[in-house]
Amino acid sequence: MKIHFKRGSLIASVIVLLGTLFTASPAGANTAYENCDDNRLCLYTAESGQMKPDGSGSAPLPRTYEAHISPPGYPADFENATISFWNRTGYWACLYSESKWGGTVQAVPPLSKADGENELSPAMKAAGVSSHKFAPSMALCFTGYERCADGYLCLFKEKNGRGEMVMLANDVTTYAPTWDNQVESVRNRTDKIACFRPGTASSTEKWTTAAPAATYSRYLVHAGDLTNLTAPYADSISSHHLDPNSDFDEDCKP
Template sequence: MKIKTLRGSLIVGVLALLCSALFALPASADGYLNCQADRLCLYTGQDGSMSDGEMKPRNYEHEDPQSYANNFSDKTRSVYNNTAYWACLYGETSWGSAVAAVPPKTKIDISAQSPDAAFKEMAAQGVSSHKLAPSKGLCFTGYERCPDNRLCLFKEKGGRGAMTSFTTSADAYTPEWDRAVVSVRNRTSSHACFYSGTGQVGGWNSVTNGVHVAYAVLRGDSTSLVEPYLNDVQSHKLSSNTDCT
């Protein structure tokens, strides 16, 4: 008997990852004015100042903006986005948890007194990663991180949070990823079939006929999982057939 499948939703377009250049800047009488053109500048004090006398300038132009060094993570209190793009700030590494979007050419304090709920939440959590994006909406996705010819799994919706990737089928995931998949990007030439058990077996009861089914994300598709598949995937196989046979 053929295994029936459910398709993941198609996300139109391929998201382009834009490299971010970031500085943690020393204090000056001019505050925000020491932020160079085309730079995202983060400060440890309010209004473009530096409150930590031991904080040294950091240049993220050639470093990973998805994970700050320990002496800089969670210390941002004000921001000058002196670029033509939206600056996406995240409460955790790997573009995870809380999101706050700073418009182009905008200065803003990250404060518990902020009228913007996103920046109020960011003040409580701290900034741990960032990216630049051409629109505010793209701050809430991260699928563009998935390399070509890979099946990528993420721990948060929209391709955000921690990521792992595969080029082949997997009978079981490591403990860190067992029943931890929240969203998927399939950039392989095959269809990705997901199962509720290890060994590429097991499925979920169909609402209509009670038959166990695999969950398929077709090649080129991206999707955020919903119940009953959310946090209930233990293995996958790559198949040339859309019905996962």
Template sequence: MTIKKIITLRGSLIAAALALLCSTFLALPANAQAFDDCPAGQLCLYSASGGAGTKRTFAVQDNGQRYDASWDNATLSAKNNTTYWACVYVDTDYGGLLQTIKPGNSDEYGNDSRFAGTISSHKLVPSRAHCFTGYERCPDNRVCTFTEPAGRGAMTVHIPATDPATRNYGNAYGAEVAPASVWNRTRRHLCFYPTEKFTGTWSDPATPATKYGAYVVLKGDSTTVPSPFARTFRSHELVNGTSECQ
């Protein structure tokens, strides 16, 4: 074989290899560039898997406690293009099941029936631990009650009124509030009661003869309410000392 023929053969082999390589790149899935349209500093939610479909973008300070009807329960994939952790929830007000997304990562929900088309709220937070609480929504100098543990779920902000009998500040409310957790962001201690009359006791199911009076949350404290008190509060008052609880 002449030198010329060897060079020609080698050139043919190189050309064939390049053609194969190029065909490999051309055969990549259509979603190889998925999520590339998500701007820096944004959380992007998509209505289809792989960063396809309709896109919604949210800045770090734009925490979505609920979406409008056109977007609620529409998310099938997400890209967190921020330096914060993203938390997505299946219920409004940071409630229900949740998923977390690391900074810079994407996530898929289409193959998980718990999250596919069920996401209804989100927030962006400094650390993953913040995804599991929602107390930060409570304004200063207010009592806030939440329908789920750890400050998650629907929040009620209580603006105190004066109880005519005790002259203490407090509120009465119905079962629709159903507190499972509470933050006492006031400068007074907080006494909860099982009736709307700022009175009553609880019984321990394990020992029915054991009675409990007011459930106390000290000033500045937040807590998930344990059994048998959880979801049974119907009134509360703010007092200077816990001995003032009824």
């Protein structure tokens, strides 16, 4: 028995097959959410886990971070470049719009991608992602007090221990210009009372409160305490003294 082929159909089938095998992908094309290992936070520069092509037309690799790495900032070429992400860790990934964990914050659940309700918020897209940290709960994305080491008085430029931080172990009679009148929250991990002043150590400046109407020359933060500063103390501190006495001696009376 002879088997007859329709020549035209056979040629067409071969062409289709060859086209499927040898058609090249567009320059710079990459698969969604690739190159992201387990227990990593992977940051991508395009939507849906893709990377924008570089100058050569090739797609670079995403930036990836293990769960114990919480950088205070990114290299200049990746600053504010994140558009999508894949959090393959068991921790919350806390994304911040400013370096040193400040500015706008977005908490990314464990084991989630930037799709649906977990996409970057409009506010975060507008501001850009500049730093991140990992946290065991969503609530801890909105505070940064845990950065303060034992034995130090820590000052923060944002509420809830967020933003830029400085750790101090001794009295400071005059804050540097980068910190003078810029403190918004405090954590005291020393064994002393932190006595804050509105001016230098020798100044006679005082704070005035409206309700109740009073004036104060000191603001106290007890050993082991943390707090957000409110008016008139927020952004109005210029020096401090660490008082070892528990009976509020004259140097630390409010």
